[in-house]
Amino acid sequence: MKTPVTHERLQNHLTYSWWKYVLMMVLVIFFWSILFTTTRYRPPEEKKVIVGVYGAGNQTALDAYMEDxxxxxxxxxxxxxxxxxxxxxxxxxxxxxTRMTARECDIYLLPKDLFQTYAQQGVFVALEETMPELVSELESRGISLSRGWRTDSDTGEKHLFGIPCADLPYLDTFLYPTADSYYACIFRANGNEENVQAFFDYFIRDMLNEPPAEAAEEAAS
Structure with a gap:
């Protein structure tokens, strides 16, 4: 004979077994998240350009700029x-x-100390070799690139591993408080060299300009 389900029995069951239902819900959510993460579409490396920024800034504005x-x-x-x-x-x-080890970003905007640390390890592209026209353009405008030259500790060779951002006024609208102490670098072996370099060239040249009035006002507010 089946024991009838009464309000008292149900209340007693929930009192001592509620954690089982909570655990079941947590497990369902966890496995659903894993399933979604592993099955959702991810663009291949040759279809992505990701900029890693160490520090604070206006991510919404910079993302909008990159989409444009x-x-x-x-x-x-x-x-x-x-x-x-x-x-x-x-x-x-x-x-x-971790981001560098996983090769998650193609371009980095780094403060001086981190730029120097990683540049000495040879993890960035030698810009004077891969992008000589951009380097010539910057030098023709009187922009000093001397601080971007670092020596690779493994090879002993000195290369231009980063563009000093002090003379890139437009960049101040995206980084807080200013971009003066930052360096722009391209990470090596990103699997999408042609497109990454095309964007880097466009980005650096554009950052030489004064920011649009509305962008400057937003950065100042």
Whole structure:
């Protein structure tokens, strides 16, 4: 004979077994998240350009800028955006190292100390070799690139691994408080060299300009 389900029995069951239902819900959500993450479409490396920024800034504005550049310059790209890494003394450097190890970003905007550290390890593209026209353009405008030259500790060779951002006024609208101490670099072996270099060339040249009035006002507010 079946025991009838009464309000008292149901209340007693829920009192002692509620955690089983909570655990079941958590497991369902967890496995659904794993399933979604592993099956969702991800653009291949040759269809992405990702900029990694170490520090604070206006990510929404920079993402919008990159989307405009994608439509204008690289319409075949499926994803162009930024990844901001907070400059936390405890975790920031570890997150940056993880991003580089996983090759998540193609271009980096880094403060001086981190630029020098990684440039000496030879992880950035030698810009004087891969983008000589851009380098010549910057030098013809009287922009000093001397701070971007670093020596690769493995080879002993000195290369231009980064563009100093102090003379890129437009960039101040995207980075806080200013871009003066930053360096723009291209990560090596990103699998999408042609498109990454095309965007980098466009980006650096455009950042030489004064920002549009509305962008300057937004940055100042």
């Amino acid at each position: 550049a994608r439509q204008l310059l690289l319409p075949d790209m499926e994803e162009m955006n930024t990844q901001f890494i907070m400059s936390d003394e405890t975790y920031g450097s570890a997150v940056l190292m």
